[in-house]
Amino acid sequence: LAKTTQPISMDSYEGQEVNITCSHNNIATNDYITWYQQFPSQGPRFIIQGYKTKVTNEVASLFIPADRKSSTLSLPRVSLSDTAVYYCLVGPTGTASKLTFGTGTRLQVTL
Amino acid sequence: SAVISQKPSRDICQRGTSLTIQCQVDSQVTMMFWYRQQPGQSLTLIATANQGSEATYESGFVIDKFPISRPNLTFSTLTVSNMSPEDSSIYLCSVTGLAGPTDTQYFGPGTRLTVL
Numbered sequence: 001l002a003k004t005t006q007p008i009s010m011d012s013y014e015g016q017e018v019n020i021t022c023s024h025n026n027i028a029t030n031d032y033i034t035w036y037q038q039f040p041s042q043g044p045r046f047i048i049q050g051y052k053t054k055v056t057n058e059v060a061s062l063f064i065p066a067d068r069k070s071s072t073l074s075l076p077r078v079s080l081s082d083t084a085v086y087y088c089l090v091g092p093t094g095t096a097s098k099l100t101f102g103t104g105t106r107l108q109v110t111l
Numbered sequence: 112s113a114v115i116s117q118k119p120s121r122d123i124c125q126r127g128t129s130l131t132i133q134c135q136v137d138s139q140v141t142m143m144f145w146y147r148q149q150p151g152q153s154l155t156l157i158a159t160a161n162q163g164s165e166a167t168y169e170s171g172f173v174i175d176k177f178p179i180s181r182p183n184l185t186f187s188t189l190t191v192s193n194m195s196p197e198d199s200s201i202y203l204c205s206v207t208g209l210a211g212p213t214d215t216q217y218f219g220p221g222t223r224l225t226v227l
Binding site: 019034036042043044045046049062083087098100101102103104 | 184219
């Protein structure tokens with residue numbers, strides 16, 4: 001499974017756009033990139049998933065360059081409630097896939 | 112969307128005892144997994160719960176310590192046996208096969224275990 005590297009922590013003010021970048025240099029051809037959000041004392045919550053280029057949903061955007069060796073999660077206009085740990089995961093999808101969690105990025109949003 | 116529940120949500124146990132954690136999904140799922148998250152740490156996969164057969168354990172986890180059952184497509188249990196304070200963690204189940212992009216894994220709320 002491809003290993004991921006992301007910043008340990010980030011700080012932002014409310015209303016700003018936050019971009020969290022994840023490196024996955026040895027991503028395989030059949031690997032997808034998935035981001036999860038975890039609040040304290042809760043299970044991780046799926047945010048977004050992509051394979052290449054750009055994916056956008058109601059929560060976030062995911063930018064993936066052509067070489068797929070990195071990806072950027074973009075959170076528009078964050079609020080205090082976006083304070084959480086964000087995990088970037090890389091791996092094949094499918095019913096037998098196992099997720100390997102890295103250290104995650106702890107995002108702290110303040111006023 | 113499907114609901115994943117875990118029981119108990121939290122427990123405080125004495126060392127040497129065992130605790131069984133239940134994971135229930137309100138619809139049939141393809142795969143179920145069990146993870147451990149130690150305080151301040153990331154998630155570590157314990158095992159894949161296979162329906163009708165023995166679970167598949169990851170390196171460092173053994174069946175005698177973490178016996179797992181999965182009698183059907185909506186339910187699984189994880190037992191933490193002969194507990195020690197080092198077993199204090201959050202235990203989470205996850206499932207695939209729900210509606211969503213490309214077999215995404217969805218997580219339960221977790222069970223917070225404290226061993227004294």
